[in-house]
Amino acid sequence: LDLDSRSGGEALRPAQHLRDASLSRAAPWAAIGCCLAFAAAALLRTAEDVRAPVIVADLAGVLLPLAVAAFQLRRDPANRFARLSIGVAMLWAASTLTQSDDSLLYTLGRASYWVYLAALVYLMLSFPEGTLSAARERRLIALVAGVLVVLALPTLLVAQFPTPIPVASCGTDCPANAFALTSHNPAFVDNFIFPLRNLLTVVVYAGAAATLVDRARVGGVVTRRLLAPVAATATAGALSMAVYLGSRSADLSGTAATVVGDITLFLLPAIAISFGVGVLLQRLYVADLLERLARDLTSHVSAQELRRAMAHAMRDPELEIVYRTAGPHGRWIDENGWPVAAPLERRGRAVTEVRSDGYLRAAIVHDADLAAYRDVVAAACSYALTALENERLADELAASLRELSMSRARVIAAADRERRRIARDLHDGAQQRLVALRAKLGLVSERSQEEAPPIAASIKRLEDDVDATIDEMRAFARGIYPALLGQRGLSDALRAAGRSAAVPTIVDAGGLSRYPPEIEATVYFACMEALQNAAKHARGLSGVAVTVSENGGLHFVVSDDGAGFDPDTVRDSAGLTNLRDRLAAVGGTLEIRSAPGAGTQVVGDIPDARATRRRLWQTPAARA
Amino acid sequence: MPVMEAPTDPRPSAAPRATPGARVGVLVVDDQAVFRDAARELIDATPDFVLLDEASSGEHALALADCVEPDLVLVDVWMRGMDGLATAERMHAAHPSTVVVLISVADRCDLPAGVASCGAAEVLRKQDLSPALLRRVWATHRGDP
Numbered sequence: 001l002d003l004d005s006r007s008g009g010e011a012l013r014p015a016q017h018l019r020d021a022s023l024s025r026a027a028p029w030a031a032i033g034c035c036l037a038f039a040a041a042a043l044l045r046t047a048e049d050v051r052a053p054v055i056v057a058d059l060a061g062v063l064l065p066l067a068v069a070a071f072q073l074r075r076d077p078a079n080r081f082a083r084l085s086i087g088v089a090m091l092w093a094a095s096t097l098t099q100s101d102d103s104l105l106y107t108l109g110r111a112s113y114w115v116y117l118a119a120l121v122y123l124m125l126s127f128p129e130g131t132l133s134a135a136r137e138r139r140l141i142a143l144v145a146g147v148l149v150v151l152a153l154p155t156l157l158v159a160q161f162p163t164p165i166p167v168a169s170c171g172t173d174c175p176a177n178a179f180a181l182t183s184h185n186p187a188f189v190d191n192f193i194f195p196l197r198n199l200l201t202v203v204v205y206a207g208a209a210a211t212l213v214d215r216a217r218v219g220g221v222v223t224r225r226l227l228a229p230v231a232a233t234a235t236a237g238a239l240s241m242a243v244y245l246g247s248r249s250a251d252l253s254g255t256a257a258t259v260v261g262d263i264t265l266f267l268l269p270a271i272a273i274s275f276g277v278g279v280l281l282q283r284l285y286v287a288d289l290l291e292r293l294a295r296d297l298t299s300h301v302s303a304q305e306l307r308r309a310m311a312h313a314m315r316d317p318e319l320e321i322v323y324r325t326a327g328p329h330g331r332w333i334d335e336n337g338w339p340v341a342a343p344l345e346r347r348g349r350a351v352t353e354v355r356s357d358g359y360l361r362a363a364i365v366h367d368a369d370l371a372a373y374r375d376v377v378a379a380a381c382s383y384a385l386t387a388l389e390n391e392r393l394a395d396e397l398a399a400s401l402r403e404l405s406m407s408r409a410r411v412i413a414a415a416d417r418e419r420r421r422i423a424r425d426l427h428d429g430a431q432q433r434l435v436a437l438r439a440k441l442g443l444v445s446e447r448s449q450e451e452a453p454p455i456a457a458s459i460k461r462l463e464d465d466v467d468a469t470i471d472e473m474r475a476f477a478r479g480i481y482p483a484l485l486g487q488r489g490l491s492d493a494l495r496a497a498g499r500s501a502a503v504p505t506i507v508d509a510g511g512l513s514r515y516p517p518e519i520e521a522t523v524y525f526a527c528m529e530a531l532q533n534a535a536k537h538a539r540g541l542s543g544v545a546v547t548v549s550e551n552g553g554l555h556f557v558v559s560d561d562g563a564g565f566d567p568d569t570v571r572d573s574a575g576l577t578n579l580r581d582r583l584a585a586v587g588g589t590l591e592i593r594s595a596p597g598a599g600t601q602v603v604g605d606i607p608d609a610r611a612t613r614r615r616l617w618q619t620p621a622a623r624a
Numbered sequence: 625m626p627v628m629e630a631p632t633d634p635r636p637s638a639a640p641r642a643t644p645g646a647r648v649g650v651l652v653v654d655d656q657a658v659f660r661d662a663a664r665e666l667i668d669a670t671p672d673f674v675l676l677d678e679a680s681s682g683e684h685a686l687a688l689a690d691c692v693e694p695d696l697v698l699v700d701v702w703m704r705g706m707d708g709l710a711t712a713e714r715m716h717a718a719h720p721s722t723v724v725v726l727i728s729v730a731d732r733c734d735l736p737a738g739v740a741s742c743g744a745a746e747v748l749r750k751q752d753l754s755p756a757l758l759r760r761v762w763a764t765h766r767g768d769p
Contacts, residue, residue: 432658435729436658436659439659439662442666442754443669443754446669446755466751474731484734487707492736492738496733496736500731
């Protein structure tokens with residue numbers, strides 16, 4: 001089975017693109033290396049006068065995002081989100097320059113910190129694809145960019161940095177702004193720009209958290225698992241940011257500001273961890289999906305069970321599977337075989353096609369959220385389809401065998417009816433006329449003996465001819481269908497046949513109840529065939545025993561005490577093959593037991609003799 | 625009170641019904657018109673026998689028998705609906721003194737085992753029927769319940 005999905009695999013690219021791709025693959029790893037070196041250098045430089053939580057945050061803010069990024073890059077070298085993560089980690093590393101005593105480095109660190117705060121918002125919102133998908137997110141990022149460009153970066157030229165930031169270790173006694181053109185802040189910067197910037201920062205972080213919570217809430221099965229940890233962390237982060245900025249404006253170097261400030265230091269590591277946890281939960285979901293599917297799908301699976309199993313495994317109750325019929329004019333049918341419209345992608349629902357041997361076999365309409373896992377969906381479905389296909393083939397085979405057997409039985413039953421009709425017509429027509437003729441001839445004969453003795457002898461001969469004709473016709477009609485069988489059933493018909501058989505025959509078939517005509521005819525003609533075979537073939541035969549008994553079904557044995565034969569070396573005669581077919585057609589079996597010197601037994605069994613009529617005339621539609 | 629009384633029934637079941645000289649009333653039962661015609665001719669040709677009526681089914685025969693009170697009934701074994709055996713059995717039960725004879729194209733050995741126990745006095749082949757056979761049957765079974 002090969003798999004396919006609408007999103008498809010990667011299209012083939014020209015060689016130039018391949019070279020570009022390999023270059024762009026190496027870049028993130030190089031960036032990771034730079035980042036680590038940068039962080040290490042910053043640490044070494046400032047290690048003595050930096051508080052412990054800050055050192056831990058410095059390292060965690062670099063190492064955790066890089067670890068998550070490295071993990072993603074290993075699976076997907078082109079992963080955009082991983083590159084973004086590395087970028088943010090680099091900004092964080094640059095922010096640790098604020099721990100320097102040098103004015104220029106400190107200033108660059110402060111500027112990096114602003115950019116870092118802005119980039120972190122972008123990173124959170126772009127999880128997990130690395131791109132923004134909704135207008136709301138883009139608006140938020142526009143606001144972030146606006147704050148950065150209008151309210152943050154220009155203040156480098158005019159403002160001193162009177163306020164401490166958590167990542168810097170200098171508190172309120174920090175190096176001056178290396179780029180400041182004035183030694184004092186204009187009033188509107190202190191009174192308007194700074195508070196507005198702080199307010200908007202809180203608004204942006206709260207907006208980002210709300211967006212993530214919303215996405216997680218309305219998302220499908222996979223999205224929920226993926227986003228819930230990030231949304232929770234972003235909410236906590238926004239809250240701590242608000243409390244920190246609030247407490248900082250109340251008291252620049254108070255304990256509250258310091259403690260909450262330390263908490264905000266861990267925003268990036270916490271976000272990185274929640275990215276990792278989200279991805280892990282998503283993986284667990286897929287593993288769990290396959291496990292559930294393997295558990296739910298037994299070897300005998302119906303289309304309904306398959307759908308239920310897939311829906312259960314993928315935790316998507318609305319999941320549908322539609323099947324493509326084979327052939328050039330394939331149609332879509334549902335699990336019950338009803339024609340349906342071609343499956344279409346629609347809001348919240350994605351379509352994954354399942355192919356086998358190059359042919360489209362089925363399509364799964366599932367939660368659009370699983371679109372990223374089309375491979376898994378299609379693999380699971382094609383695995384399940386194999387099971388279903390096997391089951392369907394077995395069913396089809398059984399059904400066609402059943403149908404064949406029933407149609408054969410119907411043919412035989414129709415032939416039997418025709419035989420009964422012919423026998424009856426013979427009896428009612430020609431035979432009665434002959435008998436009437438014979439009786440009238442008897443009258444003429446009696447009269448001729450008194451009135452015309454010379455012709456009496458001729459008339460007597462005519463009487464004999466008519467008698468012989470009547471006997472022949474009677475034997476003929478009996479061979480076609482014995483009147484006794486139709487009128488009185490198996491017991492009487494077999495007893496009568498035994499009495500007129502060519503070899504001494506004992507019939508033990510008393511008290512049998514009546515059965516459908518096709519059953520009675522089958523048993524009767526089977527016994528007759530066996531009886532004739534015995535008379536014809538069994539050397540040294542002294543007699544034949546015919547036994548018919550009821551054991552829920554009908555069971556018959558025709559046994560002779562002839563020479564017997566080795567059944568393995570003697571092929572079935574045409575008559576015997578015909579008998580086997582007849583019995584098979586009414587759900588019965590025929591067995592020949594014989595051995596040299598041990599006579600021959602023809603054993604027949606019709607287990608479900610009473611139900612035959614019902615089974616025979618039940619149409620496939622009625623059965624379904 | 626008289627200890628013994630003569631039977632009030634003028635035709636006790638055990639007594640011969642057709643006294644010498646009286647004609648034997650025959651009822652023919654067969655669903656085949658061709659044979660009923662032949663039987664009519666046969667009975668017409670047989671002195672002292674008279675065809676009382678014909679029936680084309682067992683049910684019809686039983687109803688007729690109540691009216692015409694036949695001495696001899698010829699019943700075909702194979703008939704649609706009520707067959708000859710059932711007809712003979714009921715005829716014998718309703719009219720014990722009537723002689724019921726089953727007739728058939730088939731040999732005795734091709735007939736149901738029940739022909740011996742259904743109350744029929746005799747089983748004959750249709751093609752063997754003749755005035756002489758009828759007289760013999762009547763002579764053998766007359767008055768036999």
